[in-house]
Amino acid sequence: MAEYDNTNRGAMFINDRKQGDKHPDYKGSINVGGKEFWLSAWMKTGAKGEFISLSIEPKEAKSDAAPAPASKPASRGMDDKPPF
Numbered sequence: 001m002a003e004y005d006n007t008n009r010g011a012m013f014i015n016d017r018k019q020g021d022k023h024p025d026y027k028g029s030i031n032v033g034g035k036e037f038w039l040s041a042w043m044k045t046g047a048k049g050e051f052i053s054l055s056i057e058p059k060e061a062k063s064d065a066a067p068a069p070a071s072k073p074a075s076r077g078m079d080d081k082p083p084f
Contacts, residue, residue, distance in 0.1 A: 010028055012027065024041055037056040
């Protein structure tokens with residue numbers, strides 16, 4: 001059986017975890033040029049009528065986040081030798 005090619009395709013579903021207006025109405029994922037993205041959508045009404053507002057975020061964005069800053073070195077007491 002041949003594997004299905006999802007390149008340049010995506011799907012969205014109703015967000016059943018929505019708890020506030022800022023949470024998207026729909027969530028899903030999309031593949032663009034072989035890269036995976038999270039897809040979010042909000043149903044909105046504007047001057048020209050209803051429209052869908054979209055947002056995408058790379059799936060690897062959370063793992064590529066900057067590392068946490070290193071902890072501060074221990075402070076030196078008066079009896080410690082200077083570092084030079």
